[in-house]
Amino acid sequence: MSMMPGVIDRYREHLPVTDATPAVSLGEGSTPLVRSQSISDSLGCKDLYFKLEGCNPTGSFKDRGMVMAIAKALEAGKKRIICASTGNTSAAAAAYGARYQLETLVLVPAGEIALGKLAQAMAYGARILAVNGSFDDALTAVREIVEIMDIELVNSVNPYRIEGQKTGAFEIVDELGEAPDLLCIPVGNAGNITAYWKGFTEYQSMGKSETTPKMMGFQAAGAAPIVRGEPVLKPETIATAIRIGNPASWEKAEAARDESEGMIDMVEDSEIVDAYLRLAREEGIFCEPASAASVAGLIKLPELGVDLTGKTVVCILTGNGLKDPGTAEKRALVELEYVEPDIDSVMKLLNSGK
Ligand SMILES: *Cc1c(COP(=O)(O)O)cnc(C)c1O
Secondary structure, eight states: OOSSOOHHHHTGGGSSOOTTSOOOOSSOOOOOEEEOSSHHHHHTOSEEEEEEGGGSTTSBTHHHHHHHHHHHHHHTTOOEEEEEOSSHHHHHHHHHHHHTTOEEEEEEETTOSOHHHHHHHHHTTOEEEEESSOHHHHHHHHHHHHHHSSOEEOSTTSHHHHHHHTHHHHHHHHHHSSOOSEEEEEOSSSHHHHHHHHHHHHHHHTTSOSOOOEEEEEEETTBOHHHHTSOOSSOOOSOGGGOOSSOTTHHHHHHHHHHTTOEEEEEOHHHHHHHHHHHHHHHOOOBOHHHHHHHHHHHHGGGGTOOOTTOEEEEEEOBBGGGOHHHHHHHSOOOOOOOOSSHHHHHHHHTTTO
8 A cells, every 4th residue: 555545545435435345546646736837927827737647656647547447347356357548548457457466458559559658558468459440449349349248348438437537626626725717638538528527516516616617628630529520530649648539428528518618629739749848848847748738728728718817727737748758759859969978078068159
């Protein structure tokens, strides 16, 4: 056991756990809410915070939902788990699967998984099937497989995933003392926006906050089915974690948007990369491209007519930048300066006016 309680221990009374539910944890949740140093000023918000979900045990928010799904699978006596994944779900499934001796099968779109995520699934010992198709194709296959095999589905269509992920909203309210005015979040399969909305509304109905935030979801322009109002057959974006053309929680995401009087919009890959680099270079926060979509969206809001003056905003930075070294290498490349290891050579280089 880690000293910090995991999400099941921390929020037990708000989760579907019983005495028969095993105490599963890798120390997930309780992630930092870090105040903006720079981006906030340029937007004029009152307060802007980044929730660093990349600090979870496998480097993304998926651990919050996975811990619940695994606890319930163990409670039901399951021996095997399966998921389709753009990478982070497979990393989380593989980690908890390894720890609790569940055989783990992951289906990923061949050639579309960021290197760090694939490395994790391999290291944790999952069986990895690379399918000749998109994430959406992989999820369709997985949904068919669970109909005929005794294996637990741990994608976010598993309601326990949503239950676990709603704890992110609880943490924000517990820390700020109230709900923010706006919550900016990337939208892929749309489980997370669904989960946050559930968390905020549950906390409000229990009197833990007076208000709920407007849910501001952002898809990548090349993978924006909800914005465009129809599935995208060949989703394309640098942000592989949200490269999804037919989100499983489509209607729930629209409900979260409408009930909260928020919006779901889209951002270009160039805007995602700009936000990704600003986060790293102005805020010292290295997140993965999909996560930066939340900040890219926030930066666009004034153009879309949303007044941020005096507002408290939280952006969910869903995953760690180390997940995707390939993007850093391509988009944040800094030329190495080769030098001999002596003081004269170093001083000569530094003084050369470069
Ligand atoms: C899964 C994931 C998303 C998208 O979340 P959904 O619940 O699928 O909408 C965004 N960012 C990262 C880093 C993810 O791993």
